[in-house]
Amino acid sequence: EPEVTQTPSHQVTQMGQEVILRCVPISNHLYFYWYRQILGQKVEFLVSFYNNEISEKSEIFDDQFSVERPDGSNFTLKIRSTKLEDSAMYFCASSVRGVPYNEQFFGPGTRLTVL
Amino acid sequence: SQELEQSPQSLIVQEGKNLTINCTSSKTLYGLYWYKQKYGEGLIFLMMLQKGGEEKSHEKITAKLDEKKQQSSLHITASQPSHAGIYLCGADDQGAQKLVFGQGTRLTINP
Numbered sequence: 001e002p003e004v005t006q007t008p009s010h011q012v013t014q015m016g017q018e019v020i021l022r023c024v025p026i027s028n029h030l031y032f033y034w035y036r037q038i039l040g041q042k043v044e045f046l047v048s049f050y051n052n053e054i055s056e057k058s059e060i061f062d063d064q065f066s067v068e069r070p071d072g073s074n075f076t077l078k079i080r081s082t083k084l085e086d087s088a089m090y091f092c093a094s095s096v097r098g099v100p101y102n103e104q105f106f107g108p109g110t111r112l113t114v115l
Numbered sequence: 116s117q118e119l120e121q122s123p124q125s126l127i128v129q130e131g132k133n134l135t136i137n138c139t140s141s142k143t144l145y146g147l148y149w150y151k152q153k154y155g156e157g158l159i160f161l162m163m164l165q166k167g168g169e170e171k172s173h174e175k176i177t178a179k180l181d182e183k184k185q186q187s188s189l190h191i192t193a194s195q196p197s198h199a200g201i202y203l204c205g206a207d208d209q210g211a212q213k214l215v216f217g218q219g220t221r222l223t224i225n226p
Contacts, residue, residue, distance in 0.1 A: 033212075035214075041218075042217070042218050045208075045213040045215065056212040058213075093158075099145075099212055100207040100210070101207070103163050104148075108156055109155075
């Protein structure tokens, strides 16, 4: 069964360093998303991406964040200068179509720890 | 924007017992999604509901969306240890290309 994959599973970085989180969405999906979950808190939306453009972004997704689909398979989230409060589980998701009534399939997540 | 409130926040039940988890929305729901998350892992899609009164089942899990489309319930019959985890409800957010989530219900099954 097709699934969303993410690498790395764990990333430890120093405050101020750049990190790139990678995702391979399900191959026939057209919509891509990043969410994050700080320990003990709700899953929060960061950004959605369709047709090589950002469709929607949250207040969290400031200038320190960027997304890219560098080729036909990967979808990346870059954090330019990490802060302590960026420590969280980051989930990539993909769907065949956009909202409403779109089933989003999530990857296993990347646990980011900023020291 | 849409806000989702789940109850209870945690639930401990004896194996074999039935249980219900509720998800209440601040606004009319369009798509309502149930996911299961094991601690520290990704979200596994369970079911999507879209019409008022709709009910769907998968194995021993049944989810329903009420007629007014502001509340959904997830019911597990004859619970098993494999049902343990965190159940999350998610919803379309007023046409925005994103889902909003409830805070989750942590389910523990005691043997």
